[in-house]
Amino acid sequence: MLWNSYIYFAVSAMLLWAVGAVLSLLGKRRAAIIFTSMGLAVFFTYIMMMWVMLERPPLRTMGETRLWYSLFLPLAGLIVFLRYGYRWILSYSALLATVFACINIFKPEIHEKTLMPALQSPWFAPHVIVYMLAYALLGVATLMALVALMQRRRQSRWARQASPFDGLNSLVTVGWVFLTMGMLFGALWAKEAWGHYWTWDPKETWAAVTWMGYLVYIHLGPTANRRLSLLWLLLCFVMLQMCWWGINFLPSAQGASVHTYG
Amino acid sequence: MRREEFKYRTGFIAGAVLILIGLALQLIVGSLNWEVFSSPVNFIALVVLCLLIAQTYALRKRFAAASFLMKRQAAVPCLVYVTLLTALMGLIRQVPANEVSTDALGLSRMLSFWPFVLVYLWMTFIVGLVAFKSLLSLRTVSLRNFSVLLCHLGLFIALSTATLGNADMQRWKMVCLLDKPTDRVINERRQVKQMSVAIELKRFILETSDEGMPRRFASDIVIHTKQGEQISATVDVNNPVKVKGWKIYQFGYDVEAGAASSYSILELIRDPWLPAVYSGIYMLLLGALLMFFTNNKNN
Numbered sequence: 001m002l003w004n005s006y007i008y009f010a011v012s013a014m015l016l017w018a019v020g021a022v023l024s025l026l027g028k029r030r031a032a033i034i035f036t037s038m039g040l041a042v043f044f045t046y047i048m049m050m051w052v053m054l055e056r057p058p059l060r061t062m063g064e065t066r067l068w069y070s071l072f073l074p075l076a077g078l079i080v081f082l083r084y085g086y087r088w089i090l091s092y093s094a095l096l097a098t099v100f101a102c103i104n105i106f107k108p109e110i111h112e113k114t115l116m117p118a119l120q121s122p123w124f125a126p127h128v129i130v131y132m133l134a135y136a137l138l139g140v141a142t143l144m145a146l147v148a149l150m151q152r153r154r155q156s157r158w159a160r161q162a163s164p165f166d167g168l169n170s171l172v173t174v175g176w177v178f179l180t181m182g183m184l185f186g187a188l189w190a191k192e193a194w195g196h197y198w199t200w201d202p203k204e205t206w207a208a209v210t211w212m213g214y215l216v217y218i219h220l221g222p223t224a225n226r227r228l229s230l231l232w233l234l235l236c237f238v239m240l241q242m243c244w245w246g247i248n249f250l251p252s253a254q255g256a257s258v259h260t261y262g
Numbered sequence: 263m264r265r266e267e268f269k270y271r272t273g274f275i276a277g278a279v280l281i282l283i284g285l286a287l288q289l290i291v292g293s294l295n296w297e298v299f300s301s302p303v304n305f306i307a308l309v310v311l312c313l314l315i316a317q318t319y320a321l322r323k324r325f326a327a328a329s330f331l332m333k334r335q336a337a338v339p340c341l342v343y344v345t346l347l348t349a350l351m352g353l354i355r356q357v358p359a360n361e362v363s364t365d366a367l368g369l370s371r372m373l374s375f376w377p378f379v380l381v382y383l384w385m386t387f388i389v390g391l392v393a394f395k396s397l398l399s400l401r402t403v404s405l406r407n408f409s410v411l412l413c414h415l416g417l418f419i420a421l422s423t424a425t426l427g428n429a430d431m432q433r434w435k436m437v438c439l440l441d442k443p444t445d446r447v448i449n450e451r452r453q454v455k456q457m458s459v460a461i462e463l464k465r466f467i468l469e470t471s472d473e474g475m476p477r478r479f480a481s482d483i484v485i486h487t488k489q490g491e492q493i494s495a496t497v498d499v500n501n502p503v504k505v506k507g508w509k510i511y512q513f514g515y516d517v518e519a520g521a522a523s524s525y526s527i528l529e530l531i532r533d534p535w536l537p538a539v540y541s542g543i544y545m546l547l548l549g550a551l552l553m554f555f556t557n558n559k560n561n
Binding site: 117221 | 270334335337338341342344345348349351352353354355356373424431433475476477478479498499500501502509511529531533536539540543546547550551553554557
Protein backbone atom coordinates (compact mmCIF):
# COMPACT_ATOMS: atom_id res chain seq x y z
CA MET A 1 0.00 0.00 0.00
CA LEU A 2 2.86 2.29 0.83
CA TRP A 3 4.66 1.31 -2.32
CA ASN A 4 1.59 2.31 -4.38
CA SER A 5 1.91 5.91 -3.27
CA TYR A 6 5.59 5.97 -4.30
CA ILE A 7 4.80 7.01 -7.89
CA TYR A 8 3.15 10.28 -6.76
CA PHE A 9 6.06 11.29 -4.58
CA ALA A 10 8.62 10.21 -7.16
CA VAL A 11 6.96 12.00 -10.08
CA SER A 12 6.51 15.22 -8.07
CA ALA A 13 10.13 15.12 -6.93
CA MET A 14 11.38 14.43 -10.46
CA LEU A 15 9.34 17.35 -11.84
CA LEU A 16 10.69 19.68 -9.17
CA TRP A 17 14.25 18.55 -9.89
CA ALA A 18 13.70 19.01 -13.63
CA VAL A 19 12.36 22.56 -13.12
CA GLY A 20 15.31 23.29 -10.83
CA ALA A 21 17.72 22.01 -13.49
CA VAL A 22 16.17 24.16 -16.22
CA LEU A 23 16.15 27.24 -13.98
CA SER A 24 19.80 26.62 -13.22
CA LEU A 25 20.66 26.42 -16.93
CA LEU A 26 18.80 29.74 -17.40
CA GLY A 27 20.95 31.26 -14.69
CA LYS A 28 18.17 31.65 -12.11
CA ARG A 29 20.30 30.53 -9.21
CA ARG A 30 18.00 31.12 -6.25
CA ALA A 31 14.91 29.60 -7.90
CA ALA A 32 16.96 26.57 -8.98
CA ILE A 33 18.08 26.02 -5.40
CA ILE A 34 14.52 26.35 -4.07
CA PHE A 35 13.00 23.91 -6.58
CA THR A 36 15.73 21.32 -6.15
CA SER A 37 15.38 21.55 -2.36
CA MET A 38 11.62 21.13 -2.62
CA GLY A 39 12.13 18.00 -4.70
CA LEU A 40 14.53 16.70 -2.07
CA ALA A 41 11.99 17.42 0.68
CA VAL A 42 9.26 15.52 -1.17
CA PHE A 43 11.46 12.51 -1.78
CA PHE A 44 12.83 12.57 1.76
CA THR A 45 9.27 12.66 3.14
CA TYR A 46 8.49 9.45 1.28
CA ILE A 47 11.60 7.70 2.64
CA MET A 48 10.70 8.78 6.17
CA MET A 49 7.15 7.49 5.71
CA MET A 50 8.57 4.14 4.63
CA TRP A 51 10.87 4.11 7.63
CA VAL A 52 7.89 4.60 9.96
CA MET A 53 5.63 2.10 8.20
CA LEU A 54 8.27 -0.63 7.91
CA GLU A 55 9.35 -0.03 11.52
CA ARG A 56 12.95 -0.31 10.35
CA PRO A 57 15.24 1.81 8.17
CA PRO A 58 14.44 1.19 4.49
CA LEU A 59 17.97 0.11 3.62
CA ARG A 60 17.76 -3.62 3.14
CA THR A 61 16.86 -4.40 -0.45
CA MET A 62 18.44 -3.06 -3.64
CA GLY A 63 15.22 -1.15 -4.28
CA GLU A 64 15.48 0.52 -0.90
CA THR A 65 19.10 1.54 -1.38
CA ARG A 66 18.16 2.97 -4.80
CA LEU A 67 15.72 5.27 -3.00
CA TRP A 68 18.56 6.76 -0.99
CA TYR A 69 20.69 7.02 -4.09
CA SER A 70 17.93 8.96 -5.87
CA LEU A 71 17.79 11.28 -2.87
CA PHE A 72 21.52 11.81 -2.46
CA LEU A 73 22.30 12.46 -6.14
CA PRO A 74 20.41 15.79 -6.40
CA LEU A 75 21.68 16.59 -2.90
CA ALA A 76 25.28 16.09 -4.01
CA GLY A 77 24.52 18.05 -7.18
CA LEU A 78 23.04 20.86 -5.11
CA ILE A 79 26.10 20.98 -2.83
CA VAL A 80 28.43 21.16 -5.85
CA PHE A 81 26.19 23.85 -7.39
CA LEU A 82 26.24 25.91 -4.19
CA ARG A 83 29.99 25.52 -3.84
CA TYR A 84 31.24 25.86 -7.43
CA GLY A 85 28.28 27.28 -9.33
CA TYR A 86 28.33 24.96 -12.37
CA ARG A 87 25.03 25.58 -14.10
CA TRP A 88 24.97 22.18 -15.78
CA ILE A 89 25.51 20.02 -12.71
CA LEU A 90 21.85 20.02 -11.58
CA SER A 91 20.72 18.73 -14.98
CA TYR A 92 23.05 15.78 -14.71
CA SER A 93 22.28 14.92 -11.12
CA ALA A 94 18.53 15.30 -11.73
CA LEU A 95 18.73 13.10 -14.82
CA LEU A 96 20.64 10.36 -13.01
CA ALA A 97 18.32 10.55 -9.99
CA THR A 98 15.34 10.27 -12.35
CA VAL A 99 16.79 7.10 -13.87
CA PHE A 100 17.13 5.48 -10.44
CA ALA A 101 13.78 6.76 -9.21
CA CYS A 102 12.15 5.32 -12.36
CA ILE A 103 13.78 1.91 -11.91
CA ASN A 104 11.87 1.74 -8.63
CA ILE A 105 8.62 2.72 -10.38
CA PHE A 106 8.95 0.03 -13.03
CA LYS A 107 10.58 -2.62 -10.91
CA PRO A 108 9.15 -2.22 -7.43
CA GLU A 109 10.62 -4.67 -4.97
CA ILE A 110 8.64 -6.30 -2.24
CA HIS A 111 9.28 -4.51 0.99
CA GLU A 112 8.37 -6.59 3.97
CA LYS A 113 8.92 -5.62 7.52
CA THR A 114 11.25 -8.37 8.68
CA LEU A 115 14.82 -7.46 9.24
CA MET A 116 16.98 -10.55 9.60
CA PRO A 117 18.87 -10.75 12.88
CA ALA A 118 22.25 -10.02 11.24
CA LEU A 119 20.97 -6.62 10.12
CA GLN A 120 19.57 -5.60 13.48
CA SER A 121 22.39 -3.38 14.61
CA PRO A 122 23.03 0.29 15.32
CA TRP A 123 25.65 0.08 12.54
CA PHE A 124 23.09 -0.75 9.85
CA ALA A 125 21.83 2.76 9.07
CA PRO A 126 25.16 4.65 9.21
CA HIS A 127 26.96 1.94 7.18
CA VAL A 128 24.50 1.98 4.29
CA ILE A 129 23.59 5.69 4.31
CA VAL A 130 27.24 6.74 4.26
CA TYR A 131 27.88 4.35 1.37
CA MET A 132 24.92 5.68 -0.62
CA LEU A 133 26.15 9.22 -0.03
CA ALA A 134 29.61 8.21 -1.28
CA TYR A 135 28.11 6.52 -4.35
CA ALA A 136 26.08 9.65 -5.13
CA LEU A 137 29.05 12.00 -4.75
CA LEU A 138 31.23 9.75 -6.89
CA GLY A 139 28.39 9.47 -9.40
CA VAL A 140 28.39 13.24 -9.75
CA ALA A 141 32.20 13.15 -10.00
CA THR A 142 31.86 10.63 -12.83
CA LEU A 143 29.50 12.99 -14.67
CA MET A 144 32.03 15.78 -14.27
CA ALA A 145 34.80 13.54 -15.57
CA LEU A 146 32.67 12.68 -18.62
CA VAL A 147 32.04 16.38 -19.30
CA ALA A 148 35.74 17.08 -18.90
CA LEU A 149 36.63 14.29 -21.34
CA MET A 150 34.14 15.57 -23.92
CA GLN A 151 35.35 19.09 -23.37
CA ARG A 152 38.79 18.02 -24.51
CA ARG A 153 37.36 16.44 -27.63
CA ARG A 154 35.33 19.39 -28.82
CA GLN A 155 35.12 22.75 -27.13
CA SER A 156 31.37 22.83 -26.72
CA ARG A 157 29.68 25.98 -25.55
CA TRP A 158 27.68 24.54 -22.66
CA ALA A 159 30.62 22.81 -21.11
CA ARG A 160 33.05 25.70 -21.36
CA GLN A 161 31.33 28.10 -18.98
CA ALA A 162 33.16 26.67 -15.99
CA SER A 163 36.03 24.24 -15.98
CA PRO A 164 34.76 20.98 -14.45
CA PHE A 165 38.23 20.36 -13.06
CA ASP A 166 37.87 22.90 -10.26
CA GLY A 167 35.56 20.89 -8.12
CA LEU A 168 36.36 17.39 -9.37
CA ASN A 169 39.32 16.63 -7.12
CA SER A 170 37.47 17.88 -4.03
CA LEU A 171 34.43 15.86 -4.93
CA VAL A 172 36.43 12.66 -5.37
CA THR A 173 38.19 13.30 -2.06
CA VAL A 174 34.92 13.85 -0.18
CA GLY A 175 33.39 10.81 -1.87
CA TRP A 176 36.44 8.75 -0.87
CA VAL A 177 36.17 9.91 2.76
CA PHE A 178 32.57 8.65 2.83
CA LEU A 179 33.73 5.37 1.20
CA THR A 180 36.31 5.03 3.97
CA MET A 181 33.67 5.63 6.64
CA GLY A 182 31.30 3.13 5.05
CA MET A 183 34.01 0.48 4.75
CA LEU A 184 35.35 0.89 8.28
CA PHE A 185 31.87 1.06 9.85
CA GLY A 186 31.23 -2.16 7.95
CA ALA A 187 34.39 -3.73 9.37
CA LEU A 188 33.51 -2.77 12.95
CA TRP A 189 29.98 -4.07 12.45
CA ALA A 190 31.16 -7.33 10.83
CA LYS A 191 33.24 -8.08 13.93
CA GLU A 192 30.10 -7.89 16.07
CA ALA A 193 27.83 -9.73 13.65
CA TRP A 194 30.02 -12.35 12.00
CA GLY A 195 33.01 -12.57 14.29
CA HIS A 196 35.62 -11.04 12.00
CA TYR A 197 36.14 -7.55 10.64
CA TRP A 198 37.30 -8.61 7.20
CA THR A 199 36.78 -11.95 5.48
CA TRP A 200 37.33 -11.13 1.77
CA ASP A 201 33.72 -11.82 1.02
CA PRO A 202 33.08 -10.80 -2.65
CA LYS A 203 31.34 -7.60 -1.52
CA GLU A 204 34.30 -6.74 0.69
CA THR A 205 36.79 -7.55 -2.04
CA TRP A 206 35.03 -5.19 -4.47
CA ALA A 207 34.68 -2.54 -1.76
CA ALA A 208 38.47 -2.72 -1.35
CA VAL A 209 38.96 -2.49 -5.13
CA THR A 210 36.74 0.60 -5.30
CA TRP A 211 38.40 2.22 -2.29
CA MET A 212 41.90 1.70 -3.66
CA GLY A 213 40.87 2.72 -7.16
CA TYR A 214 39.78 6.15 -5.96
CA LEU A 215 42.87 6.28 -3.75
CA VAL A 216 44.94 6.09 -6.94
CA TYR A 217 43.18 9.19 -8.26
CA ILE A 218 43.67 11.06 -4.98
CA HIS A 219 47.42 10.36 -5.12
CA LEU A 220 47.81 11.67 -8.66
CA GLY A 221 49.82 14.84 -8.90
CA PRO A 222 49.43 17.81 -11.22
CA THR A 223 51.84 16.27 -13.72
CA ALA A 224 49.81 13.12 -14.29
CA ASN A 225 48.26 12.63 -17.69
CA ARG A 226 44.88 14.34 -17.39
CA ARG A 227 43.06 12.20 -19.93
CA LEU A 228 44.29 8.94 -18.41
CA SER A 229 43.33 10.17 -14.95
CA LEU A 230 39.78 10.91 -16.08
CA LEU A 231 39.51 7.53 -17.79
CA TRP A 232 40.72 5.86 -14.60
CA LEU A 233 37.96 7.70 -12.75
CA LEU A 234 35.42 6.19 -15.13
CA LEU A 235 36.90 2.74 -14.53
CA CYS A 236 36.58 3.32 -10.78
CA PHE A 237 32.88 4.00 -11.21
CA VAL A 238 32.50 0.73 -13.10
CA MET A 239 34.21 -1.06 -10.20
CA LEU A 240 31.88 0.75 -7.80
CA GLN A 241 28.86 -0.57 -9.70
CA MET A 242 30.37 -4.04 -9.48
CA CYS A 243 30.56 -3.64 -5.71
CA TRP A 244 27.05 -2.23 -5.38
CA TRP A 245 25.01 -4.61 -7.58
CA GLY A 246 27.33 -6.19 -10.18
CA ILE A 247 28.39 -9.01 -7.85
CA ASN A 248 24.78 -10.25 -7.86
CA PHE A 249 25.42 -11.26 -11.49
CA LEU A 250 29.11 -12.11 -11.28
CA PRO A 251 29.68 -15.88 -11.65
CA SER A 252 32.61 -15.84 -9.22
CA ALA A 253 30.43 -14.35 -6.47
CA GLN A 254 27.34 -16.55 -6.85
CA GLY A 255 26.41 -18.00 -3.49
CA ALA A 256 29.71 -16.86 -2.03
CA SER A 257 28.62 -13.61 -0.43
CA VAL A 258 26.97 -13.17 2.94
CA HIS A 259 25.92 -9.70 1.78
CA THR A 260 22.72 -10.92 0.14
CA TYR A 261 19.48 -9.73 1.63
CA GLY A 262 17.09 -10.07 -1.31
CA MET B 263 57.65 17.12 -17.34
CA ARG B 264 59.44 14.27 -19.13
CA ARG B 265 61.21 13.38 -15.92
CA GLU B 266 57.96 13.13 -13.93
CA GLU B 267 56.50 10.79 -16.52
CA PHE B 268 59.62 8.71 -16.47
CA LYS B 269 59.25 8.34 -12.73
CA TYR B 270 55.68 7.03 -12.89
CA ARG B 271 57.03 4.57 -15.45
CA THR B 272 59.75 3.51 -13.02
CA GLY B 273 57.07 2.58 -10.52
CA PHE B 274 55.15 0.57 -13.08
CA ILE B 275 58.30 -1.30 -14.16
CA ALA B 276 59.20 -2.02 -10.52
CA GLY B 277 55.71 -3.45 -9.97
CA ALA B 278 55.97 -5.62 -13.07
CA VAL B 279 59.31 -6.99 -11.87
CA LEU B 280 57.82 -7.69 -8.45
CA ILE B 281 54.95 -9.61 -10.05
CA LEU B 282 57.41 -11.65 -12.11
CA ILE B 283 59.38 -12.47 -8.96
CA GLY B 284 56.10 -13.46 -7.33
CA LEU B 285 55.22 -15.73 -10.24
CA ALA B 286 58.63 -17.37 -10.05
CA LEU B 287 58.19 -17.96 -6.32
CA GLN B 288 54.71 -19.31 -6.93
CA LEU B 289 56.07 -21.84 -9.43
CA ILE B 290 59.08 -22.80 -7.34
CA VAL B 291 57.81 -22.92 -3.75
CA GLY B 292 54.03 -22.89 -4.32
CA SER B 293 51.40 -20.85 -2.48
CA LEU B 294 52.44 -19.01 0.67
CA ASN B 295 51.57 -20.83 3.88
CA TRP B 296 50.32 -18.11 6.25
CA GLU B 297 50.34 -20.45 9.22
CA VAL B 298 54.09 -20.05 9.63
CA PHE B 299 53.29 -16.53 10.87
CA SER B 300 51.79 -17.69 14.16
CA SER B 301 53.33 -16.13 17.26
CA PRO B 302 56.22 -15.33 17.74
CA VAL B 303 57.14 -15.26 14.03
CA ASN B 304 54.60 -12.51 13.38
CA PHE B 305 56.08 -10.28 16.11
CA ILE B 306 59.54 -10.74 14.66
CA ALA B 307 58.27 -10.07 11.13
CA LEU B 308 56.57 -6.86 12.28
CA VAL B 309 59.71 -5.63 14.06
CA VAL B 310 61.85 -6.46 11.01
CA LEU B 311 59.40 -4.62 8.75
CA CYS B 312 59.48 -1.52 10.96
CA LEU B 313 63.30 -1.60 11.15
CA LEU B 314 63.57 -1.92 7.37
CA ILE B 315 61.25 1.06 6.99
CA ALA B 316 63.32 3.16 9.41
CA GLN B 317 66.52 2.07 7.65
CA THR B 318 65.11 2.97 4.24
CA TYR B 319 64.13 6.38 5.57
CA ALA B 320 67.63 6.91 6.94
CA LEU B 321 69.13 6.10 3.53
CA ARG B 322 66.81 8.45 1.63
CA LYS B 323 69.56 10.97 0.86
CA ARG B 324 72.14 8.42 -0.21
CA PHE B 325 69.97 6.27 -2.46
CA ALA B 326 67.55 7.72 -4.98
CA ALA B 327 65.46 4.53 -4.76
CA ALA B 328 64.77 5.13 -1.06
CA SER B 329 63.50 8.67 -1.58
CA PHE B 330 61.61 7.59 -4.69
CA LEU B 331 59.47 5.24 -2.55
CA MET B 332 58.11 8.23 -0.64
CA LYS B 333 56.90 9.97 -3.78
CA ARG B 334 53.51 9.75 -5.43
CA GLN B 335 55.27 8.41 -8.52
CA ALA B 336 55.90 5.23 -6.53
CA ALA B 337 52.56 5.21 -4.68
CA VAL B 338 50.35 5.50 -7.75
CA PRO B 339 51.73 2.53 -9.74
CA CYS B 340 51.76 0.42 -6.56
CA LEU B 341 48.09 1.24 -5.88
CA VAL B 342 47.19 0.53 -9.51
CA TYR B 343 48.70 -2.96 -9.23
CA VAL B 344 46.99 -3.54 -5.88
CA THR B 345 43.66 -2.42 -7.34
CA LEU B 346 43.97 -4.61 -10.43
CA LEU B 347 45.13 -7.71 -8.55
CA THR B 348 42.32 -7.29 -6.02
CA ALA B 349 39.86 -6.91 -8.91
CA LEU B 350 41.29 -10.15 -10.33
CA MET B 351 40.58 -11.76 -6.98
CA GLY B 352 37.01 -10.48 -7.23
CA LEU B 353 36.62 -12.02 -10.68
CA ILE B 354 37.89 -15.47 -9.72
CA ARG B 355 35.92 -17.64 -7.33
CA GLN B 356 37.94 -18.08 -4.15
CA VAL B 357 38.19 -21.27 -2.08
CA PRO B 358 38.53 -21.30 1.74
CA ALA B 359 42.08 -21.06 3.09
CA ASN B 360 42.16 -24.68 4.25
CA GLU B 361 41.22 -26.10 0.85
CA VAL B 362 43.41 -26.74 -2.17
CA SER B 363 43.36 -24.33 -5.07
CA THR B 364 41.03 -25.18 -7.94
CA ASP B 365 43.47 -23.93 -10.59
CA ALA B 366 47.05 -24.89 -11.29
CA LEU B 367 48.52 -21.44 -10.66
CA GLY B 368 46.80 -20.80 -7.31
CA LEU B 369 44.64 -17.86 -8.38
CA SER B 370 41.65 -19.25 -6.51
CA ARG B 371 43.62 -18.80 -3.31
CA MET B 372 44.64 -15.25 -4.07
CA LEU B 373 45.59 -14.40 -0.48
CA SER B 374 48.38 -16.98 -0.71
CA PHE B 375 49.31 -16.12 -4.30
CA TRP B 376 52.84 -14.71 -4.25
CA PRO B 377 52.42 -11.81 -6.71
CA PHE B 378 49.37 -10.65 -4.71
CA VAL B 379 51.23 -10.96 -1.41
CA LEU B 380 54.32 -9.14 -2.71
CA VAL B 381 52.33 -6.27 -4.19
CA TYR B 382 50.42 -5.83 -0.92
CA LEU B 383 53.70 -5.98 0.99
CA TRP B 384 55.08 -3.31 -1.31
CA MET B 385 52.06 -1.12 -0.56
CA THR B 386 52.35 -1.73 3.19
CA PHE B 387 56.04 -0.80 3.02
CA ILE B 388 55.34 2.46 1.18
CA VAL B 389 52.47 3.36 3.53
CA GLY B 390 54.69 2.63 6.55
CA LEU B 391 57.52 4.69 5.08
CA VAL B 392 55.24 7.68 4.47
CA ALA B 393 53.81 7.28 7.99
CA PHE B 394 57.34 7.29 9.41
CA LYS B 395 58.26 10.33 7.38
CA SER B 396 55.16 12.27 8.43
CA LEU B 397 55.74 11.27 12.05
CA LEU B 398 59.15 12.93 11.91
CA SER B 399 57.91 15.97 10.00
CA LEU B 400 55.17 16.62 12.56
CA ARG B 401 57.30 19.45 13.93
CA THR B 402 55.48 21.67 11.49
CA VAL B 403 52.05 21.29 13.01
CA SER B 404 49.18 21.60 10.58
CA LEU B 405 45.84 19.91 10.22
CA ARG B 406 46.91 18.56 6.85
CA ASN B 407 50.10 16.99 8.17
CA PHE B 408 48.14 15.45 11.03
CA SER B 409 45.57 14.03 8.64
CA VAL B 410 48.25 12.58 6.34
CA LEU B 411 49.98 11.02 9.33
CA LEU B 412 46.80 9.47 10.76
CA CYS B 413 45.71 8.06 7.38
CA HIS B 414 49.06 6.45 6.61
CA LEU B 415 49.92 5.31 10.13
CA GLY B 416 46.40 3.97 10.65
CA LEU B 417 46.41 2.06 7.38
CA PHE B 418 49.91 0.71 8.06
CA ILE B 419 48.97 -0.52 11.53
CA ALA B 420 45.66 -2.01 10.37
CA LEU B 421 47.16 -3.75 7.32
CA SER B 422 50.26 -5.14 9.03
CA THR B 423 48.66 -6.29 12.27
CA ALA B 424 45.53 -7.71 10.62
CA THR B 425 47.63 -9.73 8.19
CA LEU B 426 50.33 -10.89 10.59
CA GLY B 427 47.91 -11.43 13.47
CA ASN B 428 45.57 -13.60 11.45
CA ALA B 429 47.58 -16.75 12.21
CA ASP B 430 47.00 -16.18 15.94
CA MET B 431 43.25 -15.94 15.60
CA GLN B 432 41.27 -18.84 17.01
CA ARG B 433 37.75 -19.69 15.90
CA TRP B 434 35.97 -22.64 17.49
CA LYS B 435 32.41 -23.87 17.26
CA MET B 436 30.61 -25.28 20.29
CA VAL B 437 27.41 -27.27 20.14
CA CYS B 438 25.55 -26.56 23.37
CA LEU B 439 22.81 -28.94 24.48
CA LEU B 440 20.05 -27.88 26.87
CA ASP B 441 21.13 -28.08 30.52
CA LYS B 442 24.32 -30.02 29.69
CA PRO B 443 27.51 -28.03 30.25
CA THR B 444 30.18 -28.74 27.63
CA ASP B 445 33.73 -27.58 27.03
CA ARG B 446 34.31 -29.41 23.74
CA VAL B 447 34.89 -27.26 20.67
CA ILE B 448 35.72 -28.01 17.04
CA ASN B 449 37.30 -25.87 14.31
CA GLU B 450 37.18 -25.74 10.51
CA ARG B 451 39.89 -28.38 10.25
CA ARG B 452 37.80 -30.68 12.43
CA GLN B 453 40.35 -30.46 15.23
CA VAL B 454 38.73 -30.94 18.63
CA LYS B 455 39.89 -29.44 21.93
CA GLN B 456 38.64 -28.56 25.40
CA MET B 457 38.10 -24.97 26.45
CA SER B 458 39.02 -23.60 29.85
CA VAL B 459 35.36 -22.73 30.40
CA ALA B 460 32.25 -24.87 30.02
CA ILE B 461 29.01 -23.52 28.61
CA GLU B 462 25.52 -24.70 29.38
CA LEU B 463 22.48 -23.79 27.27
CA LYS B 464 19.59 -22.74 29.50
CA ARG B 465 17.08 -21.67 26.88
CA PHE B 466 17.08 -21.21 23.12
CA ILE B 467 15.08 -18.20 21.93
CA LEU B 468 13.54 -17.92 18.47
CA GLU B 469 11.18 -15.10 17.61
CA THR B 470 9.50 -15.00 14.22
CA SER B 471 7.76 -12.15 12.45
CA ASP B 472 4.16 -12.16 11.17
CA GLU B 473 5.51 -13.40 7.86
CA GLY B 474 7.13 -16.35 9.62
CA MET B 475 10.68 -15.16 9.10
CA PRO B 476 13.11 -15.52 12.00
CA ARG B 477 13.47 -12.08 13.58
CA ARG B 478 15.66 -12.96 16.48
CA PHE B 479 17.54 -16.02 17.65
CA ALA B 480 19.54 -16.08 20.82
CA SER B 481 20.77 -18.34 23.59
CA ASP B 482 20.45 -17.93 27.34
CA ILE B 483 23.63 -19.54 28.63
CA VAL B 484 25.55 -20.11 31.83
CA ILE B 485 29.34 -20.05 31.63
CA HIS B 486 31.16 -22.23 34.19
CA THR B 487 34.76 -21.17 34.81
CA LYS B 488 37.55 -23.35 36.23
CA GLN B 489 37.43 -21.27 39.42
CA GLY B 490 33.83 -22.34 39.98
CA GLU B 491 32.27 -19.05 38.89
CA GLN B 492 28.94 -19.15 37.09
CA ILE B 493 28.20 -16.33 34.66
CA SER B 494 24.74 -16.00 33.11
CA ALA B 495 24.48 -14.28 29.75
CA THR B 496 22.39 -14.00 26.60
CA VAL B 497 24.16 -14.42 23.28
CA ASP B 498 22.35 -12.62 20.48
CA VAL B 499 23.21 -12.18 16.82
CA ASN B 500 25.06 -8.84 16.65
CA ASN B 501 25.62 -9.00 20.40
CA PRO B 502 28.48 -11.34 21.31
CA VAL B 503 29.36 -11.99 24.95
CA LYS B 504 32.89 -11.29 26.17
CA VAL B 505 34.53 -13.72 28.58
CA LYS B 506 38.23 -13.94 29.46
CA GLY B 507 39.60 -12.67 26.16
CA TRP B 508 37.05 -14.64 24.13
CA LYS B 509 34.00 -13.42 22.29
CA ILE B 510 31.06 -15.81 22.14
CA TYR B 511 28.78 -15.49 19.09
CA GLN B 512 25.39 -16.95 18.29
CA PHE B 513 26.16 -19.07 15.23
CA GLY B 514 23.33 -21.50 14.50
CA TYR B 515 20.55 -23.79 15.72
CA ASP B 516 18.43 -26.68 14.56
CA VAL B 517 16.64 -24.89 11.73
CA GLU B 518 14.12 -27.67 11.18
CA ALA B 519 13.05 -27.75 14.81
CA GLY B 520 12.95 -23.94 14.94
CA ALA B 521 11.95 -22.65 18.35
CA ALA B 522 12.00 -26.23 19.68
CA SER B 523 15.69 -26.56 18.82
CA SER B 524 17.37 -28.68 21.49
CA TYR B 525 20.79 -27.25 20.81
CA SER B 526 22.44 -23.98 19.90
CA ILE B 527 25.72 -23.60 18.04
CA LEU B 528 27.99 -20.93 19.46
CA GLU B 529 31.22 -19.65 17.97
CA LEU B 530 34.10 -18.76 20.27
CA ILE B 531 36.63 -16.34 18.85
CA ARG B 532 39.87 -15.03 20.22
CA ASP B 533 41.95 -12.48 18.33
CA PRO B 534 44.84 -11.16 20.44
CA TRP B 535 45.82 -8.65 17.74
CA LEU B 536 42.39 -7.02 17.61
CA PRO B 537 43.24 -3.96 19.76
CA ALA B 538 46.14 -3.15 17.41
CA VAL B 539 43.96 -3.54 14.32
CA TYR B 540 41.23 -1.39 15.87
CA SER B 541 43.69 1.37 16.80
CA GLY B 542 44.72 1.44 13.14
CA ILE B 543 41.10 1.51 11.96
CA TYR B 544 40.22 4.41 14.29
CA MET B 545 43.31 6.36 13.22
CA LEU B 546 42.42 5.93 9.55
CA LEU B 547 38.84 6.94 10.28
CA LEU B 548 39.94 10.10 12.09
CA GLY B 549 42.52 10.93 9.44
CA ALA B 550 39.93 10.54 6.69
CA LEU B 551 37.40 12.70 8.58
CA LEU B 552 40.02 15.46 8.91
CA MET B 553 40.26 15.47 5.12
CA PHE B 554 36.85 17.18 5.07
CA PHE B 555 38.57 20.22 6.54
CA THR B 556 41.88 20.05 4.67
CA ASN B 557 40.26 19.23 1.34
CA ASN B 558 39.92 22.77 0.02
CA LYS B 559 43.58 23.57 0.53
CA ASN B 560 44.62 20.66 -1.68
CA ASN B 561 43.28 22.27 -4.79
